[in-house]
Each structure stands twice: as C-alpha cells, then as structure tokens.
Amino acid sequence: MSADEPFISLQNVRKVYRSKGAEFLAVSDVTMDVQEGELVSLVGPSGCGKTTVLKILAGLHDADGGTIKIGNSKTPFDPARDIGMVFQQALLLKWRTILDNVLLPAEIVGLPMKAARARARDLLNLVGLAGYEDKYPQQLSGGMQQRTAIARAFIHDPKLILMDEPFGALDALTREQMNLEMLRIWRESGKTILFVTHSIQEAVFLASHCAVLTAGPARMAEYFPIELPFPRALPIKTTDEFGAYARRIYASLGLSPSA
Ligand SMILES: Nc1ncnc2c1ncn2[C@@H]1O[C@H](COP(=O)(O)OP(=O)(O)OP(=O)(O)O)[C@@H](O)[C@H]1O
Structure with a gap:
C-alpha cells in the first residue's frame, strides 16, 4: 500500500433517482479522495445533491455509476458499525x-x-x-x-462521521460556538469527518479540505485543501487568506465574476 492510500475514494459517482417511471439525475459526476483524519466540507447550492452524496457514503443509497471505496489496508471499514451520522x-x-x-x-x-x-x-x-x-x-x-x-x-x-448541515437550525452565535467546538472535537478525536454546509464561511473555517459542488445535478467543481493553520479562532475569518478561500468558492459556484 502507498503511504497516502486514501481512506475514501469516490470516482465519477453518479446517482439517478427513479420513481413512477420518471428519472431524475441528482449527482452527475463526483470524484474525490479523502485521507484518513481529514475534515472535508461539501458546499453547494440547495438541491445540488450534497445529501445524496452523504447517503451514498452511508450506504443508504446505491450509486448508479462510478466507484466508491471506503477503508484501506491500514484502516479497514465495516459499514455496519464504522459510520456515525449527525443531521440538521x-x-x-x-x-x-x-x-x-x-x-x-x-x-x-x-x-x-x-x-x-x-x-x-x-x-x-x-x-x-x-x-x-x-x-x-x-x-x-x-x-x-x-x-x-x-x-x-x-x-x-x-471511523467516519457524516454530518448533514448539523448547525443549520441554530442561531448565528450558537453556530459559531458550535464551529469552535466542532474543530476541537475533530482535533481531539482524529476522526475523518465529511460535513455538508450551505455556508461558505463555515466551509472554509472548519475544513482541512473543501469540495465545491455545482448546482444540481451535482458535479465536482473543485476539491482543494484549506491551508489555514490549526487551531483556528474566529478572527481568522477577517484575514486576507480566509477571504481568498471564500472568494474561490464563490467563483466556483458562479457567484462572483473573479476569484
Ligand atoms: N428519494 C428521492 N427521489 C427523487 N428525487 C430525490 C430524492 N431525494 C432527493 N431528490 C432530489 O435530488 C436532488 C438532490 O437532493 P439532495 O437532498 O441530495 O440535495 P442537497 O444538495 O442536499 O439539498 P439541500 O442543501 O437543500 O439539503 C434534489 O433535486 C432532490 O429533489
């Protein structure tokens, strides 16, 4: 095994929902490799397929195309007991x-x-x-x-924690507090965490890596490391480096003319 064999590997994952003879392409092409111990944010517009990607990882839905691999020779993965989930x-x-x-x-x-x-x-x-x-x-x-x-x-x-917009229902101050606690818990536990959010600020502040998904059907627009130092405190949000990452996400989502 190579030293950086990913813990999660998604290659060209595609998902079509079918009901009453109708087909709906929810995820068209998602590819990413996640190393063990990373905290990855999945950010994208409402309905773009973020929850669908989490459900595929959780084994709640089968993909219709592509490959999904969780676990590696160093850290085997049992889907029946190695997933923890947090919902909105x-x-x-x-x-x-x-x-x-x-x-x-x-x-x-x-x-x-x-x-x-x-x-x-x-x-x-x-x-x-x-x-x-x-x-x-x-x-x-x-x-x-x-x-x-x-x-x-x-x-x-x-071994894997999947979080679907876990702080979306909280007021802004409680949410910031939870973000800080989330970072602390992640660093203390060393778990691999995938974290869905609508919030670009949250996606940058929390993550070691960020996956940007385009408007549905989800396609991976970008996947990149957030190289801001840990531990992170709230004032980092006012730095140029933080702003540059936020602008990069806005630009990938087509929400600003330049990065
Ligand atoms: N069981 C289902 N059957 C048919 N269509 C579905 C099903 N579940 C989700 N969809 C559709 O697939 C698309 C992606 O849904 P998904 O919940 O993955 O998006 P999302 O990015 O998590 O959205 P949000 O951010 O609003 O929670 C949406 O258009 C949704 O209506």
Whole structure:
C-alpha cells in the first residue's frame, strides 16, 4: 500500500433517482479522495445533491455509476458499525435521558454497556454537557441538543462521521460556538469527518479540505485543501487568506465574476 492510500475514494459517482417511471439525475459526476483524519466540507447550492452524496457514503443509497471505496489496508471499514451520522435536527428520543440518547448506537451495535456508559459520560463532557446526563431533550436548548447528537455519533467509535448541515437550525452565535467546538472535537478525536454546509464561511473555517459542488445535478467543481493553520479562532475569518478561500468558492459556484 502507498503511504497516502486514501481512506475514501469516490470516482465519477453518479446517482439517478427513479420513481413512477420518471428519472431524475441528482449527482452527475463526483470524484474525490479523502485521507484518513481529514475534515472535508461539501458546499453547494440547495438541491445540488450534497445529501445524496452523504447517503451514498452511508450506504443508504446505491450509486448508479462510478466507484466508491471506503477503508484501506491500514484502516479497514465495516459499514455496519464504522459510520456515525449527525443531521440538521438532533432527532433525540424525548422519553430517554441525554445519557441514554447518547447510548443508543452502542445498544444497536451491541457494545458492552458498562464501558459504553463511561464513554458516553466522557463524550458529554467533551461536548460541554457534563452535568446534563439525566436531563431530557426538551430541557435542553437547540444547541445543547445538537451537541448531544454529536456525542451520540461518536459513541461507538466510528471511523467516519457524516454530518448533514448539523448547525443549520441554530442561531448565528450558537453556530459559531458550535464551529469552535466542532474543530476541537475533530482535533481531539482524529476522526475523518465529511460535513455538508450551505455556508461558505463555515466551509472554509472548519475544513482541512473543501469540495465545491455545482448546482444540481451535482458535479465536482473543485476539491482543494484549506491551508489555514490549526487551531483556528474566529478572527481568522477577517484575514486576507480566509477571504481568498471564500472568494474561490464563490467563483466556483458562479457567484462572483473573479476569484
Ligand atoms: N428519494 C428521492 N427521489 C427523487 N428525487 C430525490 C430524492 N431525494 C432527493 N431528490 C432530489 O435530488 C436532488 C438532490 O437532493 P439532495 O437532498 O441530495 O440535495 P442537497 O444538495 O442536499 O439539498 P439541500 O442543501 O437543500 O439539503 C434534489 O433535486 C432532490 O429533489
């Protein structure tokens, strides 16, 4: 194996939805290689096929063309247990405590519960929710519920975390706070994360690499590293380097005349 054998490799992925005899081309051509431990943002206009790409990676949809490979000889991948997902809504079970919500994937995968409970407490601490273990979802704010969902995605120690616009429902300040926490959690966990967002600022601020998808059917417009230093703090958003990356994305999306 070569030292940089990718963890995820998508080559010319294509997806057609079919219903009642009609066909809809949702993704026309997506190609990218992701190394283990990267945090990749997928940015593109509404309806361009970002969620479809995540669903193909999650094994929820089959692709109609191209190849998808996850895992490599160093890090094998089992789709049944190596994926954690975070959606726009936290989707917590309101009759379970915060701790028990976080434990749900551990129960599904069949992990030893004593160790899982200790890990759930550690993860709640990591996302800033120590002390809330015995509360119920409706007793927490939207941002706290979303942090619970993030802890839940990590509980079974998956190798790949897929996040679909996880902070889209939060107010702007909570979203910025969550961005900072997300960076911290990513750096502490070392996980490979793919992150869908509509926000160009978020796509630049969070990512080690950025995939820009064109208006649907999704085609890869660009895939490039974001070479801003880590750790990142909010003032980096005012720098020329940050602005140059944002302009590059706007230009790829056809939203500005020049990069
Ligand atoms: N099950 C389905 N059957 C038919 N068409 C679908 C299905 N799921 C999605 N689509 C269509 O495929 C296209 C891509 O959808 P997708 O949800 O992947 O886009 P998206 O970029 O994630 O959008 P958004 O940013 O608004 O969430 C859209 O036009 C959508 O209407």
